[in-house]
Amino acid sequence: MADQDRAAPSPSDTLAIVAGGGSLPFAVADAVLARGRRVAVLALRGFADPARVGGYVHEWGRVAQLGRFRRFARDYGCRDIVFIGTVMRPSLSQVRLDFGALMALPHIIASLRGGDDHLLTTVGRVFEHYGFRVLGAHQVAPEILVPAGALGRHRPAAQDDADIARALTLLHAMGPSDVGQAAVVAGGHVIAVEAAEGTDQMLARVADLRRSGRVPAGRGVLVKAPKPGQDQRFDLPAIGPETVDGVVRAGLAGVAVVAGQTIIAEPQLVVQKADTANVFVAGLQMPPTA
Amino acid sequence: MADQDRAAPSPSDTLAIVAGGGSLPFAVADAVLARGRRVAVLALRGFADPARVGGYVHEWGRVAQLGRFRRFARDYGCRDIVFIGTVMRPSLSQVRLDFGALMALPHIIASLRGGDDHLLTTVGRVFEHYGFRVLGAHQVAPEILVPAGALGRHRPAAQDDADIARALTLLHAMGPSDVGQAAVVAGGHVIAVEAAEGTDQMLARVADLRRSGRVPAGRGVLVKAPKPGQDQRFDLPAIGPETVDGVVRAGLAGVAVVAGQTIIAEPQLVVQKADTANVFVAGLQMPPTA
Known part of the structure; x- marks a missing residue:
């Protein structure tokens, strides 16, 4: 698959927005909805704003629950994902890995030796390994x-x-x-x-x-x-x-x-x-x- | 004058210590006194600790009072100066330039365009222009x-x-x-x-x-x-x-x-x-x- 194909959004399917804190997830969701594409928000507990999440098709999840995300994506028919919003680096004791994440753990641990960029790039690779397409907010909603x-x-x-x-x-x-x-x-x-x-x-x-x-x-x-x-x-x-x-x-x-x-x-x-x-x-x- | 000569302290005269905040000026003064050299402290008002300055031969002065410093140095027979201790960058309204500083102002203004290093290097050059020798604390008291x-x-x-x-x-x-x-x-x-x-x-x-x-x-x-x-x-x-x-x-x-x-x-x-x-x-x- 050419890089250009990967970057182009495919507006036929629902866009999964994994939402952290702040107002950016909703700015992205609004912009994508205005373009006529459906969105489904996986709101990260402890980060996403509950008062605002209610306005969108959404479910709640936790950081590092890959298996949870895969069920969510299947239920809503999502292939494209955007990660957006603030997520403070969780302490290890706060993270509750699910089975899906456990399977990906070797990749994640290897990446933790570097800075945030490495970690996030690895997260992207793991999701891509499972057939998802990780997009930037600027790719699905350049107007933001x-x-x-x-x-x-x-x-x-x-x-x-x-x-x-x-x-x-x-x-x-x-x-x-x-x-x-x-x-x-x-x-x-x-x-x-x-x-x-x-x-x-x-x-x-x-x-x-x-x-x-x-x-x-x-x-x-x-x-x-x-x-x-x-x-x-x-x-x-x-x-x-x-x-x-x-x-x-x-x-x-x-x-x-x-x-x-x-x-x-x-x-x-x-x-x-x-x-x-x-x-x-x-x-x-x-x-x-x- | 060779650089090496300039760096070597001349313990026969009194060392002038222009003292800002914190305990470092007194650590330097103590170390120099322990080496058998006299010190005279020009304590910067608003920065130097009055409770501790009292323990040393001292007078009070203000930032940027070059004329004041020259009289102080003449009175105590100082040729070597150490600047030590914290001095927050003063706002211009707080600075009261004396005549000596006014004379040096063109140099100082030129230096303000750069960072702190430039400013301090210029201050050093101005003092050297008047025949003083600006030393680092590490030169007069390497034990600190x-x-x-x-x-x-x-x-x-x-x-x-x-x-x-x-x-x-x-x-x-x-x-x-x-x-x-x-x-x-x-x-x-x-x-x-x-x-x-x-x-x-x-x-x-x-x-x-x-x-x-x-x-x-x-x-x-x-x-x-x-x-x-x-x-x-x-x-x-x-x-x-x-x-x-x-x-x-x-x-x-x-x-x-x-x-x-x-x-x-x-x-x-x-x-x-x-x-x-x-x-x-x-x-x-x-x-x-x-």
């Missing part, structure tokens, strides 16, 4: 990607462009260590680097630092970029209304992301919040990271 | 540097060595961006990267992440390393008793630093705390970063 250019009324100033360039250089350098999709740079100084805490917590930290006078004068930017070499079917950087809220609280001038390689949840609300608070949301045109 | 090997009873296990190597690779990659002397890695995963918040706050974050189950199983290490190309007279990485406290609260196996390029405050207390809590404190033998 950030386009190039300024999304709202505001655009980066020259000083912001310099901070953006500095952040991109840093994120690129960190890529091989499988860390950091985000950093905050202000006035040429790197203020914060994201690792396990996530973007929202990093922005809260910057807000604290600014209150205590530890962020230099100048506006500053949040930059998010995919890791070089990352499997884009998993874990593309994402922004949403809460990102803009965090940027505003941190006193930053705006947020810049890589156009076409970043998911945006609730884009209308993002633009509305950004325009109201006088911050920019910019999609940077960049060569794809292979 | 972390030696090679394990400092207490515990040493890194094989899994810790792997985490240490991963952290060093990351810190090295980040060096050109003038950020990050510290990172936490656990089980091969980068958990936290330090930027403007400082090591203690980063460790507190790791403790929070561990409580919420977001740090994978495994012990994990704190690694601190000087930035490549950093002017080692300023801002060498440092550890002290509070670092060990933070490591313990974060549930880490220990802390590794670069031997001979890291300052240690209160080494006896560091070892005692580390031994009691079963964590390691290790000095890594590494080629010098030029």
Whole structure:
């Protein structure tokens, strides 16, 4: 099967969405439904938002229950899967493997020696071994990607462009260590680097630092970029209304992301919040990271 | 004047210590006094600890008061200066330049376009222009540097060595961006990267992440390393008793630093705390970063 065939969605069957936390799973589901394709959500217990899952055809499952997923996919007639939403790395004691997952365990253990990319790529391979097709959210609903250019009324100033360039250089350098999709740079100084805490917590930290006078004068930017070499079917950087809220609280001038390689949840609300608070949301045109 | 001459202390005159926050200025002062050299402390208001400054010949001054410093140095007969202790980057409104600093302002403004390294190197050049000799704490008191090997009873296990190597690779990659002397890695995963918040706050974050189950199983290490190309007279990485406290609260196996390029405050207390809590404190033998 050619790679191109594998990437093209086959809208005749129902799309399985394995949903973690946050609003992205529902943004994807809505976009796919709007395209006329059915979706069935396998909501991950402890992560997916119960209040919102109710609005979709769904069942509940747990992380690492491959056998559970296979029954779900058979019941709903799914061949294509999208994994989307936040899932914190579970501690081993929380994971309850089912028989299907036990069978795949050797692959998974081998992959745990590397970073997240390796783990997720292995998960993808295991599902493909069972005949499923793992797609990225951007493949089933390209309209949820950030386009190039300024999304709202505001655009980066020259000083912001310099901070953006500095952040991109840093994120690129960190890529091989499988860390950091985000950093905050202000006035040429790197203020914060994201690792396990996530973007929202990093922005809260910057807000604290600014209150205590530890962020230099100048506006500053949040930059998010995919890791070089990352499997884009998993874990593309994402922004949403809460990102803009965090940027505003941190006193930053705006947020810049890589156009076409970043998911945006609730884009209308993002633009509305950004325009109201006088911050920019910019999609940077960049060569794809292979 | 040859570089070697410049580095060798001249113990006949009094050493000026421009003291910021934390216990390092006093560790340096004690070590220099024990060597039989007089010290005079210019304590930076808002940063240096008033309770401890009283134990030394001292006066109070402010950041960026070059004229003030020149009078101080003349009064106490100082030619050599050590800058030591934490000084948060002041906001411009807090800085009250005196006449001496105003004269040097063009140099300083030019340097503000770069990262901290540039700023500090410029400060050094300005002082040297006025005939002073800016020394690193490690030059006047080599005994305050972390030696090679394990400092207490515990040493890194094989899994810790792997985490240490991963952290060093990351810190090295980040060096050109003038950020990050510290990172936490656990089980091969980068958990936290330090930027403007400082090591203690980063460790507190790791403790929070561990409580919420977001740090994978495994012990994990704190690694601190000087930035490549950093002017080692300023801002060498440092550890002290509070670092060990933070490591313990974060549930880490220990802390590794670069031997001979890291300052240690209160080494006896560091070892005692580390031994009691079963964590390691290790000095890594590494080629010098030029």
